[in-house]
Amino acid sequence: MNDCCCNRPDETKTECPSAVEPLAWFGQMLNHCLQYAQAAKDSGKPVVGILCEYTPREPIMAAGGVPVCLCGGSANTIPAAEEQLPANLCPLIKSTFGYHVLRNNPFMEMADLIVGETTCDGKKKMYELLGQSRPVYVLELPQKADDPDAAAHWLAELQKFKVFLEDRFQTTITDCRLRRSIDVMNRERALRRELAASMQSDTPPLTGRQLLTLKSSISGIDEDLAQYEKAIALYQCQSASGVGQECPTSCKSVRVLLTGVPLVTGAERVLEIIENSGGRVVAMENCTGLKPILEDVDAAAPDPLRAIAEKYFHLPCSVMTPNERRLETLRRLVREYRPECVIELIWQACLTYDVESQRIRRLAEEELNLPYLRIETDYSPSDSARIAVRVEALYETVRGKQRDLQLKY
Numbered sequence: 001m002n003d004c005c006c007n008r009p010d011e012t013k014t015e016c017p018s019a020v021e022p023l024a025w026f027g028q029m030l031n032h033c034l035q036y037a038q039a040a041k042d043s044g045k046p047v048v049g050i051l052c053e054y055t056p057r058e059p060i061m062a063a064g065g066v067p068v069c070l071c072g073g074s075a076n077t078i079p080a081a082e083e084q085l086p087a088n089l090c091p092l093i094k095s096t097f098g099y100h101v102l103r104n105n106p107f108m109e110m111a112d113l114i115v116g117e118t119t120c121d122g123k124k125k126m127y128e129l130l131g132q133s134r135p136v137y138v139l140e141l142p143q144k145a146d147d148p149d150a151a152a153h154w155l156a157e158l159q160k161f162k163v164f165l166e167d168r169f170q171t172t173i174t175d176c177r178l179r180r181s182i183d184v185m186n187r188e189r190a191l192r193r194e195l196a197a198s199m200q201s202d203t204p205p206l207t208g209r210q211l212l213t214l215k216s217s218i219s220g221i222d223e224d225l226a227q228y229e230k231a232i233a234l235y236q237c238q239s240a241s242g243v244g245q246e247c248p249t250s251c252k253s254v255r256v257l258l259t260g261v262p263l264v265t266g267a268e269r270v271l272e273i274i275e276n277s278g279g280r281v282v283a284m285e286n287c288t289g290l291k292p293i294l295e296d297v298d299a300a301a302p303d304p305l306r307a308i309a310e311k312y313f314h315l316p317c318s319v320m321t322p323n324e325r326r327l328e329t330l331r332r333l334v335r336e337y338r339p340e341c342v343i344e345l346i347w348q349a350c351l352t353y354d355v356e357s358q359r360i361r362r363l364a365e366e367e368l369n370l371p372y373l374r375i376e377t378d379y380s381p382s383d384s385a386r387i388a389v390r391v392e393a394l395y396e397t398v399r400g401k402q403r404d405l406q407l408k409y
Helices: 020-027 031-044 057-062 091-102 108-109 119-130 148-168 173-199 208-213 221-241 269-276 304-313 322-338 349-368 383-408
Strands: 048-052 065-067 111-115 136-139 254-260 279-284 341-349 372-379
Touching: 020 031, 020 136, 020 208, 020 221, 031 048, 031 065, 031 108, 048 057, 048 108, 057 065, 057 148, 057 173, 091 119, 111 119, 119 136, 119 279, 136 148, 148 304, 173 208, 173 279, 173 304, 173 322, 208 269, 208 279, 254 269, 254 322, 254 349, 254 383, 269 279, 269 383, 279 322, 322 349, 341 349, 341 383, 349 372, 372 383
Parallel strands: 048 065, 048 111, 111 136, 254 279, 254 341, 341 372
Antiparallel strands: none
């Protein structure tokens, strides 16, 4: 990275706690989650695999279950998937299905249930194949975001899902249990929001890659929440003590807003290229970033399930039509995080994000006056050098604009 002097400790200032502990903890996140899930299963709790942020974790947790993300981020499992799936399909779908074929994802193997959702067509048909040999429940997600009938339909879907969970796991999901799970998830979202907000600083305490590391495949683990709190205390201390505040303009990274598809575990290559080329991703709008944590469930609502339905239905995914909320979210993030450019990542064959990219380009360039770059790729590293060249050219555009402004004023 091009951070030649940023964030170096100053021995003359207050010594803050070590950053190693939270990052080291989440660096072993998959091992921790595996131990947690196995212990839960051994104690009789069901493990429930989820594959989309539209699937609400709260009813699963209220049923005594452990919700774990199963989205595949490995290129190594794709060849096995392509024996049954078309090659020109989203790599996330193929990677996930490849784990199913190879039976080498321990979370999927211990899952008592996999919950899908009717977002894109590729996922829907993949769920049919999964359902031939695994227990699968599919939530029907309405896709007209502003239609009152759609919101009512989504609530009805979650009511059916609640009954299904109760029947399958022989339990009762009471309002009290739902409220407890809401409290846990709201706390987790609030902590992750606070961590993300540290990137609003002129000298962010983390790289985007490090911030992405500070998340878990399983929600609501007590030790994870404690590590979030430690990380927040650390970065607040660094900010108060002035660590990393003396970085001259000549070596500052370009501030990047990253939007588009999710960066699931194992698929962080493009983020690393962006930052290794001289950028700092200060905000990630995607589903593995800010999108699912910007809004909480209304904990005081009289009907907790309705409140859950409202929160999750507000997610501004590209499967929604029209998807004005995504534009509103991007405007908000630009105000708060002050990026100097926008990079949109699209997985090959992700048609909804691909089509929507034209609107995002116009928003960035014409309304927000920010240089924009669209990157379309898959999980293969074969185009990494080409992507790096394009990213570096984008940064030169940013720096050229900055030089022009300096000359003007």
